[in-house]
Amino acid sequence: MKTIISAFLWAVFSIFVHAQSRFDKAQKDAADHHKLIVLNFSGSDWCVPCIKLHKNIIDTENFKQLSTDNVINYINADFPRNKKNQLSPEMKKENALLADQYNAKGLFPYTLLLDSQGKILKTWEGLPAENASAFCKEIKDIYQQKK
Template sequence: MHTLLIALFGSFLVSTGTGWETDFSKAQQSAQSEHKLILLNFSGSDWCGPCIRMHKEIFEKNSFSDYATDHLVLVNADFPRLKKHELSKGQQEKNDKLASRYDIDGVFPLTVLLTADGKILKEWKGFPSVSSEEFTNQVKAVVDANK
């Protein structure tokens, strides 16, 4: 039983990606207290091919994750379709509220760089046509301009 719980917890960490917050209010508090910007990503983790690619080819690469650890608060607003990945009602409501504010066109993936108070600084619609390193440089340029 103990091994099963460890395996389940480990797969949860892999599937959600360590370092990603799902509560935007908590992310705002962290960003405020740590003087960081928020990177909000809207994804469909079990149906959106470009979203899955974005996490694997951009966010999970060291060039991005190393930078993000020190400079960003990461938020994932996931919209899975499969019943087995269904979010809690509360989480779905939080994600819907974020989408009504930042992703009204329903673009997936959509990545938004925000101030702690929610002001949009930059958006990336769809899968970026750049490497993880170049994407990180684009984020860094906005972070540096807002210090």
């Protein structure tokens, strides 16, 4: 009987672990390691400002260093249109849920800086005016204030 109960509990636990979203994992990691979360809504294959944002900020060493330095967890909620770039149904569902919660207006690109509880600390609508260095400095400054 103990074996059956143990197997059942293990199965339920396994389902729960796999059901966790990227955002849930990012929140837990942010809480455990005192990080912030950068959530970016983009249309990677149709939104020109989104493409520029990724090229000029997200894909830079300055931004990547924020993750390396344990300042942020980065999540990209992408909404591609081209058939060849389509996401898995699970990823589409997760991105839609994030959009419902954080991007009701459907802005692209739209970037949010969140604490580990999901509270919005800062938002950027459209392509930020700052370069990568200034963008990252702003995040670091907010991180230092939250410490």
